[in-house]
Amino acid sequence: MTFKMERKMKSDSYTIYEYNSGTNKYIRMCEIEAGDAESAKREFIRRTGWKKRLDTFLFAKIPVCR
Numbered sequence: 001m002t003f004k005m006e007r008k009m010k011s012d013s014y015t016i017y018e019y020n021s022g023t024n025k026y027i028r029m030c031e032i033e034a035g036d037a038e039s040a041k042r043e044f045i046r047r048t049g050w051k052k053r054l055d056t057f058l059f060a061k062i063p064v065c066r
Contacts, residue, residue, distance in 0.1 A: 014040035014060040022055040029058075037062070 011033045017026040032047075034040035037060035044050060044058065 011035055012062055014062055016040060016044045017059045017061065018050075018056055019059050020056050026059065032060075034060075 012035075013031050013033055014037060015031050016029040018029055019026050029048075029050075030044065032040050032044055034043055040060040041058045044060075050058070
């Protein structure tokens, strides 16, 4: 019998926003679990097929502890 050992990365919940620099507005897209902000954006793109448009980009924000 073999056991696969997985190394667990610390994962946080990130809120993904789409920012439109033409309107200066953020649209909340979803929350996603990831190890860092770049990974969260990549995972969001992979799951949704999001495409960059003129004046838009993704922003991943970690929740603030209160």
